[in-house]
């Protein structure tokens with residue numbers, strides 16, 4: 001694969017958006033949001049947590065682009081005092097879950113859903 005660059009395409013104190021570019025073509029994107037921007041003076045402090053999302057263009061998957069984008073998200077979060085990363089993923093998305101597990105993520109909590117329209 002030609003050289004891949006990761007650029008910030010938007011950033012403020014609580015959020016950073018990234019794109020991955022190969023030969024001037026955008027091949028993936030990610031964003032990371034700080035959920036609890038660290039503040040000083042809290043007695044019982046919540047664990048500073050960031051949430052991220054990532055997507056790689058079909059045809060470019062399996063080349064390490066997703067992993068590189070996630071590592072950038074983690075690095076930026078760490079620089080902002082974040083101690084914990086979270087994300088939401090469908091249990092059917094086995095490929096993505098395999099990548100997250102390989103990067104040290106573990107299953108955490110359970111979201112429950114009930115439809116009230118009978119569907």
Ligand SMILES: CC(C)(COP(=O)(O)OP(=O)(O)OC[C@H]1O[C@@H](n2cnc3c(N)ncnc32)[C@H](O)[C@@H]1OP(=O)(O)O)[C@@H](O)C(=O)NCCC(=O)NCCS
Nearest residue numbers: 054055056061062063064065066067088089095096098099
């Ligand atoms: C999940 C996703 C971001 C991973 O990005 P990627 O660049 O393909 O991943 P990497 O190349 O860094 O890592 C490869 C690993 O990703 C996983 N993977 C998921 N989908 C894959 C695909 N279509 N092709 C190859 N690997 C895939 C595998 O676990 C693979 O590891 P393996 O080779 O040991 O099986 C990407 O496949 C994608 O955009 N999928 C569709 C959108 C999506 O599911 N986003 C996440 C929602 S929570």
